[in-house]
Amino acid sequence: MNLWDAIAQIWEESGFARLLNFENGGWKNLIMIGIACVLLFLAIKKKYEPLLLLPIAFGMLLVNLPLGGVMDPQQNSLVPFTHEEQIAYISGTYEQVYPVSITEFEIDDSNEKNIVKMDVNGVETDVYKSGDDYYKIVEDAKGNRHFVVPQWQHFEQGGLFWYLYQGVKFGIYPPLIFLGIGCMTDFGPLLSNPKSFLLGAAAQLGIFATFFGASLFGMLPFAEDLGIAFTNQEAASIAIIGGADGPTAIYLTSKLAPHLLGAIAVAAYSYMALVPIIQPPIMRALTTKKERSVVMTQLRTVSKTEKILFPIFVTAVCVLLLPSAAPLIGMLMLGNLFRESGVVERITKTAQNELMNIITILLGVTVGATANANTFLQPKTLLIICLGLIAFAMGTAGGVLLGKLMYFFSGGKVNPLIGSAGVSAVPMAARVAQKVGQQENPSNFLLMHAMGPNVAGVIGSAVAAGVLLTLFG
Amino acid sequence: MSSTLLLQAGNLLADAGMTVLIGVVVVFGVLLVLTFVFWLFGVVARAGSHKPAATKPAPAPKPIKQPAPAPAVDDGVPEEVVAVIAAAIAAMSDGATRYAVRRISPARSQGARPVWAAAGIADNTQPF
Numbered sequence A: 001m002n003l004w005d006a007i008a009q010i011w012e013e014s015g016f017a018r019l020l021n022f023e024n025g026g027w028k029n030l031i032m033i034g035i036a037c038v039l040l041f042l043a044i045k046k047k048y049e050p051l052l053l054l055p056i057a058f059g060m061l062l063v064n065l066p067l068g069g070v071m072d073p074q075q076n077s078l079v080p081f082t083h084e085e086q087i088a089y090i091s092g093t094y095e096q097v098y099p100v101s102i103t104e105f106e107i108d109d110s111n112e113k114n115i116v117k118m119d120v121n122g123v124e125t126d127v128y129k130s131g132d133d134y135y136k137i138v139e140d141a142k143g144n145r146h147f148v149v150p151q152w153q154h155f156e157q158g159g160l161f162w163y164l165y166q167g168v169k170f171g172i173y174p175p176l177i178f179l180g181i182g183c184m185t186d187f188g189p190l191l192s193n194p195k196s197f198l199l200g201a202a203a204q205l206g207i208f209a210t211f212f213g214a215s216l217f218g219m220l221p222f223a224e225d226l227g228i229a230f231t232n233q234e235a236a237s238i239a240i241i242g243g244a245d246g247p248t249a250i251y252l253t254s255k256l257a258p259h260l261l262g263a264i265a266v267a268a269y270s271y272m273a274l275v276p277i278i279q280p281p282i283m284r285a286l287t288t289k290k291e292r293s294v295v296m297t298q299l300r301t302v303s304k305t306e307k308i309l310f311p312i313f314v315t316a317v318c319v320l321l322l323p324s325a326a327p328l329i330g331m332l333m334l335g336n337l338f339r340e341s342g343v344v345e346r347i348t349k350t351a352q353n354e355l356m357n358i359i360t361i362l363l364g365v366t367v368g369a370t371a372n373a374n375t376f377l378q379p380k381t382l383l384i385i386c387l388g389l390i391a392f393a394m395g396t397a398g399g400v401l402l403g404k405l406m407y408f409f410s411g412g413k414v415n416p417l418i419g420s421a422g423v424s425a426v427p428m429a430a431r432v433a434q435k436v437g438q439q440e441n442p443s444n445f446l447l448m449h450a451m452g453p454n455v456a457g458v459i460g461s462a463v464a465a466g467v468l469l470t471l472f473g
Numbered sequence B: 001m002s003s004t005l006l007l008q009a010g011n012l013l014a015d016a017g018m019t020v021l022i023g024v025v026v027v028f029g030v031l032l033v034l035t036f037v038f039w040l041f042g043v044v045a046r047a048g049s050h051k052p053a054a055t056k057p058a059p060a061p062k063p064i065k066q067p068a069p070a071p072a073v074d075d076g077v078p079e080e081v082v083a084v085i086a087a088a089i090a091a092m093s094d095g096a097t098r099y100a101v102r103r104i105s106p107a108r109s110q111g112a113r114p115v116w117a118a119a120g121i122a123d124n125t126q127p128f
Helices: A003-012 A015-019 A026-044 A050-063 A083-091 A160-169 A173-184 A188-192 A196-202 A205-219 A232-243 A246-256 A258-273 A275-286 A304-321 A323-341 A345-369 A379-409 A416-422 A428-440 A447-472 B003-048 B079-092 B115-125
Strands: A075-080 A100-106 A115-120 A123-130 A133-139 A145-156
Touching: A003 A015, A015 A026, A026 A050, A026 A258, A050 A160, A050 A258, A050 A345, A083 A115, A083 A133, A115 A133, A160 A173, A160 A246, A160 A345, A173 A246, A173 A323, A173 A345, A188 A196, A188 A304, A188 A447, A188 B003, A196 A379, A196 A416, A196 A447, A196 B003, A205 A232, A205 A379, A205 A447, A205 B003, A232 A246, A232 A258, A232 A379, A232 A447, A232 B003, A246 A258, A246 A323, A246 A345, A246 A447, A258 A275, A258 A345, A258 A379, A275 A379, A275 A416, A275 A428, A304 A323, A304 A447, A304 B003, A323 A345, A323 A447, A379 A416, A416 A428, A416 A447, A428 A447, A428 B079, A447 B003, A447 B079
Parallel strands: none
Antiparallel strands: A075 A145, A100 A145, A115 A123, A123 A133, A133 A145
């Protein structure tokens, strides 16, 4: 082999050659790398949800570099023994290289004729002959004879992200994120104004309205051809984007439609980052200047006892009514109990800092790594992004409209803007309500009032996910 | 459109509609139960802290004549900081006294360390 041949071979075996092989789909990888770079730009330069968008984008970049193999699954296979290994196995002198898988088959009248004699270590021994292969014969406690087929258990190691992804696949990471969120969340504003729970529920209307819309795509005559006829599981996973809660969206999608995980995670986190752009026009369109200017009365002080009892009662009520919501609600409330009890400060600190950060890294890169070219570059993805926006907008509208209803029935004491914070997106959605309210009346402070519906939205979206999981899981 | 297709579309609509109905009813139902439970909490908490003889009726807050002008915010001060400062002042207010934020600017003089950097250094060096 001369130098040029060696260089040509190295080139042909490199990722560059695969990437530039357009006939073999290399262009798809190039597009995905471009999308990953755009997301990296948004995360770094524009600071759009950088804590999650950055690892997601990098995971996406890494998985779309050909031959990297970071997301290759582990391959398990059974390799038959060679003739020499079978003889060694019968005589008990074989050398174990890999773990051995044993399968036993009963010997009856139909296959008894295959038993032959063999000289094993100088002793005439019955063995079972099948073709050129010989198998050891054993007897069970009842005296029935079986022949033993040994096989090597061989496995090829998977890619790093494939192993890390198991935490998403088995629904481990999102509840752990919820544990950290629980440690960081003060439910005081919600306790001082329990009506906020209803605003958190109203903002979940976007989820169900979008589920309805996504299901209807199946009625289109060309839906099957374009691959946009969503199953109930897919429609539910898309709709949950409207909850504006990343961990919930990832949890539900990993259970119902794991092949859509990349697209749904990117859409969910992108829209959460765009809350200050998406929500204000909807809030202004649905409210009058007078409604936006309402100054709400100060919230009552909530005692420590109430704060400690809150997570226990919420867990009991939600899990008894909707058991499938137990992992999310349970971990959220456990984290909150850590915080409010005040007796496990070390655990609280770890859960809301180190643990949360570690899980965020693992969740981000592995979810990004599910967005490979073949699953991401489909008409479905575009539709998911559009439907996600609709879900988000309708969730905001649902919250504001219920806020208007409360404004009406309370005689103008409730500012409808706080309803928009019912979509989770903590605390961004509450800050948006504060900002829009202050634009009308600079002396108005809606932040703490909006935090009530905001944290209620977290519970609401977990309950909505539980409903969808019960119906379609 | 054939009658089979119409039937399929009808079934699809009915299934999706039923899911929406179940979902909305359950979400509102669960959160309604929680609203009631924590409203009861509030009632009990208020009853427990009620002192009839000692308390005086709180003076009615003065009506707001006109909205205060928005505070002047220096370049580089994020909106989050303005919101937090405003909320902190509102939380400390007793309702009778009104406060006005005229200006928000970073406390950084020539040669001095930014306040967060100083806090970070203090946090890291305190154990030593």
